[in-house]
Amino acid sequence: MKKYYNAIFLLVFISLIAKTGSSSDRFVLIFFGEEQGALAPCGCFEGQLGGISRRDTLLKDYETQGISAIAVSTGDLIKSPERQEEIKMEYLLAAMKEMGCILHNLGEKDFEIGLQALSFASQTNTIDFLCGNIEINSPFPLKYKKYLLKELPGFNIPLKIAFLSIISESLIKGHLLDFIRVYDPVQSLTPVINQIKGKADLIVLISHAPMEESVEIAETFPEIGLVITGHGIEDPIESLMYVNNTPLLSHGTRGRYVAVADYVVKSGSIRNTSVDIVPLDDKYAASEKMQVLLKQYQQTLKEEDLLSNLPKLPLEDGNFYIGSLACGTCHKKIHAHWSNTSHQKAYTTLSDSGQQYDPECISCHTVGFGYVSGFANYETNRNLAHVGCESCHGAGGKHIKNITDSYGKVNENGCLECHNFDHSPKFQYPKYWGKIKHPKEIPEGMSENTHGG
Template structure:
């Protein structure tokens, strides 16, 4: 294991290792490579646009054959997505998306590797229409075609392929029914379901081999296809490869990611202007650890020996100290009144401090007899999520940061 899991730099090393085996390789994405619907917010639109360009450039360098268009990829409209993909070899595919009554993306792509032609069609669930309509370009209302119709059209587009693959950004429950009703696809790779663990060993939906790619980038799915002497597909074996520290960071992706971080840093004040500052859930404002030391020197000294006190330094060491996506869990009170804003402006709030666990403490500082929050496991789980802290166990981690009880 390692902290965190996943990442394009590790994915690149995995892809290199597969290519070195000497077999044909076809790399695809099932959709929502820019953002997932439930996590999209206007507060990070500038950074998300930069990240979208980075993701497509990374896919292009990694040699992706096709990327399906999920609803989250249309957060800035179809023109933005088509524009940042222009000139790249990675093909955006969707038989579902319509904008202004026209199709902005190819429904499918034919891709040949090791003498095998793979037809790749992309679809997204019709239930995403309200979401994409809300994010349409002016004068170009977006809608999703009926899912079954899109699946049939995609199949027609790849009729001559040796292997027919469906990239399906749709709920698994819907997809299983549709695949049973619409035969013809050899393989379907499902996306979208955020509550599902990735399963790479195919299950049968009708006659189609169905796999779920997982949603958080911690795994790379691998399908090994076996053909007989006539070129007919006779077997598909799958595995979900955990992208942990066993996979070294690929230097090409590190270089590209450094360019991304430099663009974020250059736009940082504009990015932060999109983040709202709100009254904290408890108390009225944050005060900072320097306000605690006068009355709680023993607890302050204990905190100084913990990794929480070094949380900001870990961002500096990884060149992430200008990435707002990291601020909430490496600073004190980010987005809350009185909390961290930018290191140059609020250096004293740069670390996981007393209030990160206990809540905003300015009221307690002003009136020490006021009761103060005592944190439990829920406070830890705001940041120690499986993606970023895969080995977290409350009982094991708590003693590492616990301090002597305050009087």
């Protein structure tokens, strides 16, 4: 019997030790935002960061370790008030719901989508919308909170985190001023902090503002334990700083990084152990749920036929696109050379990845998209698919009518429209030009002096 009781005592003792050092005493806050419509890396080059799929995997990794991960969105889901951005907002909110995101802080880009769309999103989503220093004058009711007091699940004692929110007045401009009034952040935060004192074990401020404004707020309120801020910081790795003992950091833009704050619960209190900016690279595998969501997004773009329905600009002086095959009628050697370059496969790279209905991608993989007579969709004018002659040289309609007129001079600036830093960061003009430079060819019966090309 004594051996039996000794065994029971040993088991209880071991379980207590295990519990004391277990991951249930730990939780992380994960912040992301300023996606500006970036649901996933575009795929233009290897090594791209970000995307909802990798973010979901990061959250699931913590869950697998038994660590509570609380996801928070800090604002600016979209970048402009077009229909495609509205669709993106719908899918980003759906992704956030799947990830268990507890709140979305409103940024100035979110307001630009329009109060009607934003009101609908706030009324139909379970995610709390937050903004602590604004007043909205609109016939469309926006459902949002000044702050959120969130109880942490899974702990033996009640623990609460207060999430506060402000937006900088400097970010609300133009037509937004017609229906949004922004109040001084310090004056808005003072009564809230006084109200939650004694109720919150940790106070977190989501400051949708430049870093210098957030520093001033942190200096004013030492009660704040963490500030997520730094509006418009492209590379957030070096953004971490401290005001007294309060960490301030940014997650950067376009969803390429997340800010992670790690905490342990000891003796009934919350203690920060680390803060970090984590790049969402290919270390994080694709999430199956998010991949399904991304396919649904592309399907929505196809069903709405945004390619055909987007407004189209007229070309100057009645010019029009003709397609590379028409160019090849006279420039046979050049056309044959082009047919063996990567430019001739540009549209195929989109169709192979299911992105051929995405207006943001299609413009750099076809000829003349966004212009009258330019590419509208593959069914209508497949002769304008891929990066063709007119992508570099300009519309050729007037040239084939009068081949003696000056036409088609190219330079590096034309390349940079698509080979920019976001899509082609390793672009070097001499190197890339060498890959696609075609032989010189004057049509039969013409000379350099009479041919305008």
